[in-house]
Amino acid sequence: MARGPTPWKSSCPDVPAGTMLGEYVVRRRIDAGGMGTVYAGVHPLIGKKVAIKLIHPHVAQNPENIHRFKQEAMVVNAIGDPGIVDIFGFGEYEDGRYYFVMEYLRGERLLEFLKRHGKLGAFAAGQLLRLLALSLAAAHAKGVIHRDLKAENIFLVPSNDGHWPPRTKLLDFGLAKLLEPFEGAEQPKTRQGITLGTPYYMSPEQCRGKPVDARSDIYALGVLGFEMLTGRLPFIHEDLTEVMHMHLREKVTLPPSPDRPPLLDELILGCLEKSPEDRPQDMHEVISALEMIFPPLAPMSMRNSASDTDAGGPQISTPDDDDSGPLQTPVAPPPESGPAPGTPGGADAAVVSPDAPSLPHVPSETLRVAPPPPPPGPVVEVEGAGRGLGLFLSGFFLGLLLGMGVLYLIMR
Ligand SMILES: Nc1ncnc2c1ncn2[C@@H]1O[C@H](COP(=O)(O)OP(=O)(O)O)[C@@H](O)[C@H]1O
Numbered sequence: 001m002a003r004g005p006t007p008w009k010s011s012c013p014d015v016p017a018g019t020m021l022g023e024y025v026v027r028r029r030i031d032a033g034g035m036g037t038v039y040a041g042v043h044p045l046i047g048k049k050v051a052i053k054l055i056h057p058h059v060a061q062n063p064e065n066i067h068r069f070k071q072e073a074m075v076v077n078a079i080g081d082p083g084i085v086d087i088f089g090f091g092e093y094e095d096g097r098y099y100f101v102m103e104y105l106r107g108e109r110l111l112e113f114l115k116r117h118g119k120l121g122a123f124a125a126g127q128l129l130r131l132l133a134l135s136l137a138a139a140h141a142k143g144v145i146h147r148d149l150k151a152e153n154i155f156l157v158p159s160n161d162g163h164w165p166p167r168t169k170l171l172d173f174g175l176a177k178l179l180e181p182f183e184g185a186e187q188p189k190t191r192q193g194i195t196l197g198t199p200y201y202m203s204p205e206q207c208r209g210k211p212v213d214a215r216s217d218i219y220a221l222g223v224l225g226f227e228m229l230t231g232r233l234p235f236i237h238e239d240l241t242e243v244m245h246m247h248l249r250e251k252v253t254l255p256p257s258p259d260r261p262p263l264l265d266e267l268i269l270g271c272l273e274k275s276p277e278d279r280p281q282d283m284h285e286v287i288s289a290l291e292m293i294f295p296p297l298a299p300m301s302m303r304n305s306a307s308d309t310d311a312g313g314p315q316i317s318t319p320d321d322d323d324s325g326p327l328q329t330p331v332a333p334p335p336e337s338g339p340a341p342g343t344p345g346g347a348d349a350a351v352v353s354p355d356a357p358s359l360p361h362v363p364s365e366t367l368r369v370a371p372p373p374p375p376p377g378p379v380v381e382v383e384g385a386g387r388g389l390g391l392f393l394s395g396f397f398l399g400l401l402l403g404m405g406v407l408y409l410i411m412r
């Protein structure tokens with residue numbers, strides 16, 4: 001997948017292994033990205049593995065932005081969505097760089113996954129998009145926008161049983177905010193300037209430097225959907241400014257494929273509309289559309305979602321004093337049935353990649369509640385008839401005795 005160069009790489013000296021960052025010991029450098037350098041660390045006493053991101057100094061140039069980022073990290077943690085990486089530490093390294101401590105993730109980024117697999121089948125893409133949309137909806141409900149949704153910022157963590165679909169984890173929530181220019185700051189002069197970040201997923205309003213809302217994340221989700229279905233980005237150019245011009249002006253078209261439900265194409269292209277007003281207006285609209293296109297994606301009875309909780313559905317109880325945040329190993333979702341033949345996703349079930357097999361179809365019979373045993377009608381009737389006959393006979397003999405007594409008295 002051709003992409004432009006990473007705009008910026010860290011030139012800061014590495015943090016040596018053995019250094020204490022807060023409560024954690026640095027073990028090794030994992031890699032550097034556009035926003036920071038990530039290290040693997042461990043808690044020396046309890047052995048908990050963590051990932052520590054040291055934010056590049058140019059990213060964290062504005063103290064006000066750092067403050068907002070910390071607040072967003074707090075809000076996102078308060079949501080406790082299992083699809084958003086858990087952040088549980090924040091600090092400043094001796095050289096002045098800020099860092100945050102997050103859960104260590106096994107698995108690989110969607111970027112690497114797509115590089116290996118090319119593209120995904122429509123149903124597998126629908127599964128991932130829905131998981132991402134659910135986590136984004138939870139964040140949007142708290143007023144937090146991701147702003148930098150891209151394949152590099154999505155981790156695929158193997159499910160507990162190792163079967164498809166994996167769990168999705170969103171990284172770098174609100175981090176893009178740190179790149180926003182602030183008053184009095186010198187504006188970047190280069191075309192790959194620091195405020196640009198990665199423009200491949202940028203919404204037109206972001207490209208214009210306008211304020212963004214949840215619909216900007218919907219645009220980026222559309223880019224991700226396009227990428228999953230085709231194995232490439234909608235707009236590619238070596239000149240990153242040109243990529244932004246394309247987002248602003250060029251119409252997106254999906255190469256036709258008989259393996260995709262037309263409604264899925266419509267949804268993805270709808271997310272990629274230039275004007276936010278023409279896109280789905282919130283993530284719940286996207287989720288409903290995906291569940292309508294692929295009925296097996298719709299929750300069957302016990303989805304652990306906010307809407308079910310609101311409706312008084314089943315809930316997992318947590319102790320009152322539990323402030324430990326989201327589970328490190330969230331329970332795998334209940335098995336969903338595979339696309340049933342004849343559903344829009346059914347035709348696609350055969351084209352998902354080998355690593356993305358649809359789950360086995362659960363026959364609907366197994367989901368039905370067994371009917372209660374028939375009421376023991378005849379037995380009750382026989383019993384009733386027996387009791388009635390007994391009453392009748394005792395009445396008859398009582399009457400007979402009384403009659404005989406009266407007759408005896410008269411005759412006397
Ligand atoms: N929580 C994490 N657990 C494990 N590895 C991580 C975690 N976060 C990031 N990484 C790895 O660290 C490297 C740099 O992260 P990246 O997201 O590219 O940085 P940036 O956001 O600064 O661009 C990548 O190889 C990524 O896979």
Ligand SMILES: [Mg+2]
Pocket residue numbers: 033035152153171172
């Ligand atoms: Mg990142």
